[in-house]
Amino acid sequence: MFHTGHKVPISLLVLLVLPLALIAQNKAEVKIVQADSWKNNQNIIKNANRLLGDVIIDHADIRMWCDSAYMYSDTNIVDAFGHVHILKADTLNMYARYIRYNGDTKWALATGNVKLVNKTVTLTTDTLNYDMNQGIGYYDDYGTVQDSTNTLHSRIGEYYTRLDRVYFKTEVDVTTDSYQMISDTLVYQPKTGITSIVGPTTIFNEKDTLIATAGFYNTQSGDAELHQFPVxxxxxxxxxxxxxxxxxxxxxxxxxxxxxxxxxxxxxxxxxxxxxxxxxxxxxxxxxxxxxxxxxxxxxxxxxxxxxxxxxxxxxxxxxxxxxxxxxxxxNDLQGKCDSLVYYTKDSTLCLFNDPVLWSGDNQMTSDYMEMVRKDSINQEFEMKQNAFIIAREDTVRYNQIKGRNMKGYITRNDLYRIDVDGNGQSVYYAKDDKGLIGLNKAQASTIQIRLQESKVTRISFFTTPDGQLVPLADISELDKLLPGFNWREDIRPKSFNDIFIKEK
The missing domain is CATH 2.60.450.10 (Lipopolysaccharide (LPS) transport protein A like domain)
Known part of the structure; x- marks a missing residue:
């Protein structure tokens, strides 16, 4: 029997599918609201009624529109074809070319240009399983979720409409006007714009890159809380x-x-x-x-x-x-301490304030203020201003010493090779010949130049006539050995990386 050209009365359609209602008497019935025509051919599909043209079906808080549908007298299932549209609770809309809807489980399987719209959120995919009871949609062959600010793609996804939460897994890609996000696993809350990072994730734009495996990122404000050593x-x-x-x-x-x-x-x-x-x-x-x-x-x-x-x-x-x-x-070649320090990246300048001390090899340098400048990749200079004092250990009990108002040092390839003394220069150093030490040279001059090799003093030059004397070894007194202000501070010298964390008592 085939009817066409007019709407089929609801009462007649209900009688035709009465067995379906009897089987599911304890469950909500899938009801036909209208259709242009219907067919029932048991030779083609057993226990099936075919509805054609402007079909409308109701079930609980769900209404379905489609071009045609099959309803089965022995189950509470509908197969809907062509421009299928489901509206649930007047808020959630699902569109597809085909939907199989099970009224007993309230489960919908949608295929072909599937679109799920929940308020401001739209999910599109080719195949979607949707649990109407729990409000959960599932896809496993790529899908896209879009709201007012973000577009999120993934291979696998779960959308919890009631919880306002979307789980994305595998090949996750998020795109906005200001950044892009690539991830293995994300959880997104459309209402707040907060993304939970639960797998390897990279967020980047033209200027910045964020790499994380755990934490939260607010896609609306750009705020972040990141854990497990993000970068x-x-x-x-x-x-x-x-x-x-x-x-x-x-x-x-x-x-x-x-x-x-x-x-x-x-x-x-x-x-x-x-x-x-x-x-x-x-x-x-x-x-x-x-x-x-x-x-x-x-x-x-x-x-x-x-x-x-x-x-x-x-x-x-x-x-x-x-x-x-x-x-x-x-x-390795230089150590130091002070109360405060400033470093300028512009020219790699180090400024040391308040009781600074430098050590290089066997040399100790002190002054009221120091400044070190890197000239190039191999050359450095340093200046010691006010009360400059250099002590170079000769052996366990003897020290060569030079002091003056200001000094300037030169370093090449991490080797201190020259020091210039400017103003009020005084020196005490041990003189040698081929046989060893011969005495103690004491001299004063306004300008002095010291030459060093492998941190050892090799020559001292005076640019003005010095006032000095050579004291024989046998005649050296304790007063001769040390210049005023001598203070050997080897005990506080950092001798390794770990020593820089030791505080003076």
Missing amino acids: IKTEGRNITASSIYYNKQSGDGLAIGQASIHDVANQVIIKGNRIAYNDIKKESLVNDSALALFYTAKDTLFMHADTLKTVADTIPNENIVQAYFNVKFFR
């Missing part, structure tokens, strides 16, 4: 720590646990257990296990202080490192 790469700086917390609007960040900020361009690394930084101002502050590394291709200077701070220089892309209290540093 943030931003404008020549790499930031890593056990955990990083970041506020994009203010630029404030907090790196906690084995934290590190690496200024790649200027070859400076700041480390500590807790580093507060500002990405906009290019500032950082660390006062827990603070450590700075100034490195080149050949060596590294390690520096510790109670507090380390970096600020932006007035020169673009250059920074200033400030160290406060109990400053100590170590390099």
